[in-house]
Amino acid sequence: MDGKTAILSKIRASLKAPTADDERRAAVSSRLAQTPKGIIPARGQLPAEERVQLFRFMAEKYNATTERVETMDVLPAAVSTYLMGRNLPAVIRIGADPRLAAAPWAAEATLEIRHGASDGEDLAAVSHAFGAVAETGTLALLSGPYNPVSLNFLPEHHIVVVRADEIAGDMETIWARLRQAQGSAMPRTVNFITGPSRSADIEQTLLLGAHGPRALHIVIVGNP
């Protein structure tokens, strides 16, 4: 008997599951098809502008920095200002996201832009989030050529752009949007990120910048 058959038959024997288990099958397929939502905390159901404010508050609680800009037109200048303010070289890595590509990068003449996955030597990267969760100050990013997943983890500084109208109250709204966008197909990874990397493994003292970025900067674009 192979491992699968052995494990599944042990489970059925232990649960005393009947051989004709139409009822059990129906319960499983209905849950998988209907994806019931459960309890959504009140703070995950705020009106639009309060939602953006809660998102900023929670993200900053977990040591991210945030700023709000009116349009994508000012993004290149905001990125330059961020790099200068931290004495970083004017170099960023960026994926192939058309929303980022459309920003007027040429206006920042000295800014060098590298493309593709990170080689582990990047000091700063810019990604565009799929959305965000106000409840916990969390960004949601999708892997792929637009926003390579290595950009979320290898650079020292991660700058993430999120549209104000894509900041959801709760994680469940992100799932609903993802299903709408991609059907049942998931990308290789959906990365939820709440603040910069950290560890408390030495004497339970919290330190920022463990293996991932030491700093996370969030640029919120437009209005909800």
Next chain:
Amino acid sequence: MQFTSPQFKDNAARALHDPQLQKALQNVEKGFIAKRAAAAAALPEFDALRDNARDIKNHTLAHLDLYLEAYEQKVTASGGHVHWAESAEDARRIVMDICRRVKAKTVTKGKSMITEEINLNEFLEAQGVEPVETDLGEYIIQLRGEHPSHIIAPAVHLNKEQVEEDFRRVHTHLDVNRDLTAPESLLSEAREVLRKRYFQADVGITGANFLIAETGSSVIVTNEGNGDLTQTLGKVHVVVASIEKIVPTLEDCSQILRLLARSATGQDMSVYTTFSTGPKRAEDPDGPVEYHVVLLDNGRTSMLGTEFQEMLRCIRCGACMNHCPVYHAVGGHAYGSVYPGPMGAVLTPSLFGVEQSAHLPNASTFCGRCESVCPMRIPLPKMMRHWREREFERHLTPASARYGLSVWAFFARRPKLYRMATSLAASMLSLIGGANKRIPALPLAGGWTKYRDLPAPEGQTFTQAWAARQAKRQGA
């Protein structure tokens, strides 16, 4: 790891006299309890979410076979492979076969208690594959040849001077005069050293906090980002997870995620929560080209349908050990098994046999704090009691304890005699207690009086005192 649960008493005695350990253990009580309490208090829906999470897992366990089948179909459809492992040995062999096929020399590892349970590192090493732990705590204990003493804070038994010593001993390529007194410098050094290893690794192994039947995804929850680097930069991503990690849908997972970080570290959400589905897509510039999931049983199917089924709801947050007075006193290594604290006291006998681990469910005062903070509402004290019963039934309890219990049972079945005996004992003990009402030594109670005095009874039994009180009331 070496299984030393049968020597729990000796382990505990040694731990109590280890000053380094006692100093480090203070961090458990100081840090975790207040943080969890604040996080739970800040979310009004916290207790309702606990009820819902319990119901989700109960439903899943009652349909476990069907959800596992649905999960496998989805993994396969997204280009991944599911391997079924009945035992630790099967799981090790499956992982090794993958390593051998891709000619792996180094394997990076995200933090995973399941790979500790199956002793994967020792096995890989013996077969010539070098496992590199990348979680800071796991990296530290790997350098020391130790095993985790806590399921979410593996190096909580150590102080920073010990870590500095290990780094100086192992990182010999670095300047001997460097300053490592600040914990930040230790963290930076580990970051530098491990950064190279991610790129060299052929295979990245992670555990999973959840498996999602709806989408065939595995989920890891971390703060450092090492798990993500492990599973992104290796050519092959292998997930090793036990069968009870499964939840039906993304929404079900989101419900339980609201409890996990708050119960563990007091964060509203851990820094990185990653849902992985299949290998990298053709157009993706990064990610692994192969994705494998090893589904491990290792005794869990035998817990289904028994009084220990509820233990399979556990999400490994560590809250039970963070709040356990026994864990605070002896630390995790004393338990002698991969899972310490109250959850370990229930799980270890299930996985490795009560014959070998009967001390663990006895190492509890039944104060109930573990159950009161368990996000999945697992009745841990009740289950430890079940193990004590099984231990008694199998005649594993020491003869003196069995004899004592049978003497007590003889009296307990004869209420008149029982009252007479207790009344006699109460007045005798009160007499021995004398003016300061304390008994420094007593036959048969040496285990107690060796360390502290026995407070003497007032001279009456409860029944007598109650009767006197009632009579007084009626008279008034």
